[in-house]
Amino acid sequence: xxxxxxxxxxxxxxxxxxxxxxxxxxxxxxxxxxxxxxxxxxxxxxxxxxxxxxxxxxxxxxxxxxxxxxxxxxxxxxxxxxxxxxxxxxxxxxxxxxxxxxxxxxxxxxxxxxxxxxxxxxxxxxxxxxxxxxxxxxxxxxxxxxxxxxxxxxxxxxxxxxxxxxxxxxxxxxxxxxxxxxxxxxxxxxxxxxxxxxxxxxxxxxxxxxxxxxxxxxxxxxxxxxxxxxxxxx
Numbered sequence: 001x002x003x004x005x006x007x008x009x010x011x012x013x014x015x016x017x018x019x020x021x022x023x024x025x026x027x028x029x030x031x032x033x034x035x036x037x038x039x040x041x042x043x044x045x046x047x048x049x050x051x052x053x054x055x056x057x058x059x060x061x062x063x064x065x066x067x068x069x070x071x072x073x074x075x076x077x078x079x080x081x082x083x084x085x086x087x088x089x090x091x092x093x094x095x096x097x098x099x100x101x102x103x104x105x106x107x108x109x110x111x112x113x114x115x116x117x118x119x120x121x122x123x124x125x126x127x128x129x130x131x132x133x134x135x136x137x138x139x140x141x142x143x144x145x146x147x148x149x150x151x152x153x154x155x156x157x158x159x160x161x162x163x164x165x166x167x168x169x170x171x172x173x174x175x176x177x178x179x180x181x182x183x184x185x186x187x188x189x190x191x192x193x194x195x196x197x198x199x200x201x202x203x204x205x206x207x208x209x210x211x212x213x214x215x216x217x218x219x220x221x222x223x224x225x226x227x228x229x230x231x232x233x234x
Contacts, residue, residue: 067176067200074175074201088198088205090134095189096217096225097126104222105129111226117233133229137208140233178203185214208232 052061078084097105105126112119112133119132179199183190186209193199202209212228220228 064176067179068172070197071172071175071200073197074199077197078201084198084201085205086134086138087196088193088202089137089208090130091192091196091198092189092209092212093130093133093137093229095186095192096215096220096228097130098217100126100222100225102126107222108226111223112229115226115230117226117230137229137232172200175200175203178206182206182209188217 074084081087097108100108102125106123109119109124109129113121117133117136119136120128124132179190179202182193182199182202190199190202193202209232211231211234213231215224215228217225
């Protein structure tokens, strides 16, 4: 009996070890794939500059150069303020609530409470609702996990790019693609971020904002806005 239990225990231990190794290997492989992807993006972006040799593509080069500069502006904001995540979220909520009347604000607040979004139960002004929902989103596990992952990946890619310039420049390419998607899907929010030199940092919160499904404030109901905010917390 003792030996049977010992064997079973050993098998379970080996199985647990095998699973850990399997997960570790999967994590390493994912990291390698991401690294190659980032390096590939960097090589592609640098190769685009070769098109500057022809007159037909000078506009492309001008746009890319502007994006590179805007990316540096975003990094400067990150270093200077260290709270650009909450700033970008606040700007987004502000865009959603921009044209809402006090009655609409009260309605949205009530709907958020019904959706178990943890904000103040006292009646809020528009500024108060923006502040409360921004804080609620920023403290949600959904946002923290997404942001931590994005920042961790960015730091890992940048450090190993000691790896190569391609790896570092690949981050710029990914930030550019993210900003251009935002420009197409939510131009007003994109323009608002531009005013704060933050549009090239949008890639850090893109996974969270995507959950709101980029609703258009102009034709969104109070329920649409409440559900969009609640989805960003999941």
